[in-house]
Amino acid sequence: MTTHGTHTFEDLVAEGAAVPTDGWDFSWFEGRATEARPPWGYARSLAVRLTQATASLDLQTGGGEVLAFALGQGSTAAHAGPPRTPLLAAATEGWPPNVARATALLRPHGIVVVATPEDAPLPFADATFDLVSSRHPVEPQWAEIARVLQPGGTYFGQHVGPRSVFELVEHFLGPQPPEQSSDRHPDRERAAAEAAGLEIVDLRAERLRIEFHDIAAVVHFLRKVVWMVPGFTVEQYEPQLRSLHERMESEGPFVAHSTRHLVEARRPAKLS
Template identity: 35%
Template sequence: MITDKHFLNAVNNTNVDFTGWDFSIITRTGRMDSDMLSWSYGSEAFRLIQDSNAALDMGTGGGEFLSLLQPFPHVMYATEGYKPNVPIAKKRLEPLGVKVVERTEDENLPFKDDTFDLILNQHESFCASEVHRILSTQGTFFTQQVGGLDCSRINECIGAPINKEFSNWNLKKAIEELKQSSFNVISCKEEFPVQRFYDIGALVFYLKAIPWQVPNFDVETYIEGLYNIHGIIQSKGFFDVKQHRFIIRAEANK
């Protein structure tokens, strides 16, 4: 039985409400940080949206990121599949002229053929053929994805299996799917930057916020593994894991 009061208080006092896609409670306070990627998704997305006439942001979360890309084209839509985020996104984005649509199926997006000349997608699932359908001829699909090996050391250290649904998701697989759906890949890159946690409470908050990392995560089930990580943090001052990111810019060939 674990009796370390500091550890138990840290892992049991992480029930802060998580809304939109905001990790500031652990990033702005220096409890978690990440290495920089060699690219800037935001800078490229901003440039692309300024040259667009009709754009879609897939998986907008609470609209935090998209709201920073103004001014928007005349036609600007956003989708969000996580129900609690939908009203948050609408409140933030609709006053800016963005139409927010709740999306439930990647294979059945609620848009007509050839609607958009630009589709942005940051860390959101997608069906390549459906994205191709709603893009105009030579329309751009620009996405940054989280690969299937993302933060797998967390799973290893707490004794949780890696999520098999995503484990094979990588740059090569994504490119294959896009090419099969008549996309021309213009540019792509894949990297594994380090993500660092400075206290065990920050890690528990992270796991509660992104349930796909360890499905059905709860502290009691993984208490021994979490305590082992706590020991690593106490010894080294931090716990490092490797993220898995890749970026693709592709053009619809029609």
């Protein structure tokens, strides 16, 4: 029976399996896992744009934590002025526990959270928003984004890139084909956005180091970020968890790399 400090493998796995997964708050990982952050500072950049918007929409908002943080940063962003919510502000989310969490967090800011599946048409009229944002959407719906943007309006998002954290994925699932997650490649997203009639203003990509310090962090991560190892359960993947735990005990933190890209797109005065 291997241990991590005074904790056995079984203790750590049970701890990772017990942590609630609702919301998009990763503070539980402090001291257990680290991830380098992209240099562009998405939430702070979003804060500036929110102070300048009159009507905003945040897609797949999770528990609303990133949007709430950005609203709170309005007063500290350079030239942003005092914090304020756009006159019309909405957010969408598809997972019921997150809908409830986001509603509680964002309602005090005057933001309406609309429950809608991530792949459904957006329940808003054409040309409603001058700012649409999203952090880590499952798959951006470019045609719908273009439809609800006002002429001259902006989409501002941070997306997960191709083969993100694949060192961890492949430990559990084995080698993955090169085309796996290729639809997340920035060049493919550029083409899809342009096909929807949007103009790309900015597109930047980064590959960032992640370290997992114990197996509890791995378990919680795979339960929370469910698309990494679809259908993950502790019971099904116990052999892989145990071998990874033993590797971390002997070699130190497990290192993986995330990929992220920043996308800023604009709807022209007339959609082509």
